[in-house]
Amino acid sequence: MGHVTRIVIIGGGPGGYEAALVAARLGAQVTVVDRDGIGGAAVLTDCVPSKTLIATSDLMTALQDAPALGVDSGTVTAVDLARINERVLALAAKQSEDISEDLVKAGVEIVRGFGKLAPADGAATTAVEVAVPNGEDLLLEADAVLLATGARPREMASAQPDGERILTWTQLYRLTELPAELIVVGSGVTGAEFAGAYQALGSQVTLVSSRDRVLPGEDQDAAQVLEEVFQRRGMRVLGRSRAASAVREGDRVVVTLEDGRSVTGTHVLMAVGSLPNTEGLGLPEAGVQTTPSGHILVDRVSRTTASNVYAAGDCTGLLALASVAAMQGRIAVYHALGEAVWPINLKRVSANIFTSPEIATVGRTTFNAESEDPRFDVVKLPLATNPRAKMIGFTDGFVKLYARPGSGTVLGGVVVAPRASELIHSLSMAVDLHLTVDQVASVFTVYPSLSGSIAEAARRLHSDHED
Numbered sequence: 001m002g003h004v005t006r007i008v009i010i011g012g013g014p015g016g017y018e019a020a021l022v023a024a025r026l027g028a029q030v031t032v033v034d035r036d037g038i039g040g041a042a043v044l045t046d047c048v049p050s051k052t053l054i055a056t057s058d059l060m061t062a063l064q065d066a067p068a069l070g071v072d073s074g075t076v077t078a079v080d081l082a083r084i085n086e087r088v089l090a091l092a093a094k095q096s097e098d099i100s101e102d103l104v105k106a107g108v109e110i111v112r113g114f115g116k117l118a119p120a121d122g123a124a125t126t127a128v129e130v131a132v133p134n135g136e137d138l139l140l141e142a143d144a145v146l147l148a149t150g151a152r153p154r155e156m157a158s159a160q161p162d163g164e165r166i167l168t169w170t171q172l173y174r175l176t177e178l179p180a181e182l183i184v185v186g187s188g189v190t191g192a193e194f195a196g197a198y199q200a201l202g203s204q205v206t207l208v209s210s211r212d213r214v215l216p217g218e219d220q221d222a223a224q225v226l227e228e229v230f231q232r233r234g235m236r237v238l239g240r241s242r243a244a245s246a247v248r249e250g251d252r253v254v255v256t257l258e259d260g261r262s263v264t265g266t267h268v269l270m271a272v273g274s275l276p277n278t279e280g281l282g283l284p285e286a287g288v289q290t291t292p293s294g295h296i297l298v299d300r301v302s303r304t305t306a307s308n309v310y311a312a313g314d315c316t317g318l319l320a321l322a323s324v325a326a327m328q329g330r331i332a333v334y335h336a337l338g339e340a341v342w343p344i345n346l347k348r349v350s351a352n353i354f355t356s357p358e359i360a361t362v363g364r365t366t367f368n369a370e371s372e373d374p375r376f377d378v379v380k381l382p383l384a385t386n387p388r389a390k391m392i393g394f395t396d397g398f399v400k401l402y403a404r405p406g407s408g409t410v411l412g413g414v415v416v417a418p419r420a421s422e423l424i425h426s427l428s429m430a431v432d433l434h435l436t437v438d439q440v441a442s443v444f445t446v447y448p449s450l451s452g453s454i455a456e457a458a459r460r461l462h463s464d465h466e467d
Contacts, residue, residue, distance in 0.1 A: 005029050007333060008128045008140045010115040010281070011148035013040020014322040015313030017099050019146055019329030024106040026337050031140055032108055033115035033130050039096040041150050041314075042322045045170040048095050050193060052088045053172075054354045057200035061356045064200070064233075068393045079201050082176040089173055111138065117145065117282035117309065126286070126308050144308045144336040147281065147288075147296060148329055151274040151314035159185070159246035165253050165267050166246050169194060172269065179203045179267035183255050185243045186271035187214040189353050192226065194269055195235060196355045205235045206263055208255065210242040215353065219414045221380065222359045225396050226416075229357065238263070246270065276315040291317065300343035302332035310336065318344075321351055347412075350428040352421035357397050360424035363412025363431040364402055376411055377403045381457045383417055388448040394418055401427070401437070401457040408436040408462065417450055426454055437461040 007023050009016045012034030023030045037044050063077055103110060111130055118129035118139060126145050130138040153168035155161060163171045169190055180203065184195040187209030199205040207214065207230065214230070214237065215223040230237055242258045246268045255263045276294045283290060287306040289297045295317030302310045310332035313325030327344055334341040350362040364376070380400045383389045389397075397416035404411055413427040430440050441458035445451050 006142045007031070007144050007146065007336065008033065008115070008142040009146040009148060009329075010128060011040060011146075011150055011277075011313070011315075012036075012038040012099075012110070013148055013150050013313060013325060014042050015148035015150075015325035015329040016040065016146065017103060017329075018326035019148065019312065019333045020103055020108045021106050022330050023333040023337065024103075024108050026333070026339065028333070028337060030106075030108045031111055031142075032103065033111045033113060033128060033140070035112070035114050037096050038100040038103065038110065039092070040148075041152070041170075042325070043095045043099065044092050045173075047322055048092045049088045049173055050169065050190075050197075051354055052091050053084065054193060054197045054356075056084050056087075057197035058356055060200045060202070065393055079178055081178045081201070084201075085173045085175065111140070113138070114280070115140075116280060117147075117286040117288070117306075126306075129282075142308075144310065144333075146302075146329060146332050146336075147278075147304070147309065147311040147315060148313045148325065149277040149281065149315045151276050151320065153270070154273040154275050156243075156245075156270065156272060158244060159255075159268070159270055161270060162248070165248055165251075167267060167269050169269065169271060175267075179265070181206070181265035181267070183208060183246075183253065183263055183265040183268040184271060185246065185255060185268060186273070187211065187237075188217065188271065188273070189215065191269070191271035193354050194271065196226075196230065199230070199233055199235050200356065204265075206265060207235060207237045208241050208243055208257070208263065209237065209239050212239050215359070218353070218359065219361060219365050219400070221398065221400065222361075222414055222416045225357070225398070226355055226359065229396055243272075274314065274320065276317065278315050293317065298328070300345075301335045301341055302328045302344075303335070308336070319346060319349060319351075321349065324349060348428070348432045350424050352424065354421070357394070357416050357418055358420035360415045360420035361412070362424055362428045363410070365400075365412050365414050375405055377405050377408075377461055379457045379460045381453050381460065383450065383453055386448070386450060386453045388450050388452070389417075391448065392418070399453045399457045401454070401461055403437050403461050408438055409434055410437060410440060410458075413454075413457075415454070419450075423451055423454065426451065 006029045009032045113130040113132040115128045115130045118127045128140045182203040183206045185208045195207045244258045246255045253268045289305040296311040312328035353359040383397045400414040402411040410430040437458040
């Protein structure tokens with residue numbers, strides 16, 4: 001395009017605000033239209049709140065494991081969920097405020113309201129109509145529009161959330177007392193994270209999974225470790241158990257399974273996926289195509305099927321990660337402003353599941369390596385023999401490394417460990433920079449450290465290749 005000066009972004013989450021900051025720094029006139037609060041679900045109801053809650057649950061896990069290290073905590077530690085949630089929401093609000101301040105400092109205009117694509121007037125290539133609360137509608141002309149409207153929890157008609165005992169993950173932070181018996185329906189990332197967190201905080205948790213195991217879309221070895229840890233800590237895991245309904249009976253909740261069995265508890269968390277926020281955006285009229293699930297179709301530089309309209313984040317269904325949303329948004333404005341841009345490459349994306357232990361992955365792992373490229377070498381190195389793991393009392397977990405035969409180029413990896421989200425960065429760099437296992441192995445690591453096992457896994461891949 002080359003001469004874009006006006007960019008309107010609908011949605012203030014990671015896909016929107018990161019794009020806005022980049023566009024403003026490149027000299028564009030940027031307006032962010034936001035309905036729910038700057039930061040979006042990632043900051044206000046999802047990533048920031050959930051990981052703050054999990055940080056508290058990790059402390060409880062550490063206290064529960066302390067006797068193995070020779071520390072007796074003595075009295076039972078009390079959990080005050082009202083105070084925990086107050087802190088969670090305060091941190092989310094502060095993060096949202098900080099992002100808003102950054103946008104204003106960068107010269108970005110923030111408009112509160114619901115935006116949708118509209119026919120443009122005059123020379124503008126497109127426009128956004130904004131329904132402003134308690135005010136007159138606005139028409140914002142733009143040279144390019146970025147849709148970054150995110151997603152929301154999927155709700156079952158037979159398990160309607162009431163915000164009190166039948167809950168979505170956005171409603172959990174309203175609770176003032178710890179659920180005595182929490183049923184978590186859904187064993188994906190969200191379900192697993194909350195199940196582990198509330199079990200650590202003191203709830204008796206039942207995890208209902210429609211699949212054979214928890215985390216069905218993740219590395220099988222990692223999922224097996226986590227399920228064993230869950231059960232060892234007292235969680236009840238029901239596999240191959242699809243929920244049909246959830247209803248309140250007084251101060252109890254009954255979850256009925258499709259095979260006729262029922263599970264009762266004091267509360268139920270419905271973690272059965274999400275739906276894109278793409279209704280009412282004027283997409284069909286603007287020529288923006290969507291998938292049967294309602295997600296916006298985009299190419300690798302975030303273009304939709306409509307000229308000058310881009311999309312980023314969970315509304316596109318690419319990968320539901322804040323980091324991917326932010327990258328999609330940045331790529332969109334680079335492209336719109338005529339800057340050099342690298343198309344997004346999902347084979348380099350790192351992700352983390354914030355359970356205890358954490359599960360981090362990057363690049364090609366078992367699932368896609370076997371289907372897309374069966375030619376790979378792999379080493380799985382248990383952390384039980386790592387000296388640092390012994391010192392901190394960690395007996396679960398492993399490092400798994402994938403490499404290209406012959407060249408030894410690192411294709412991907414899996415880390416199951418405390419703070420795996422920090423450990424995966426070295427493997428992310430290796431994948432992104434096409435490093436070989438020999439290069440990874442030759443870098444000095446701290447002794448003792450968990451990261452030493454990453455270098456050791458790389459050395460073993462070299463040895464295996466030599467053998």
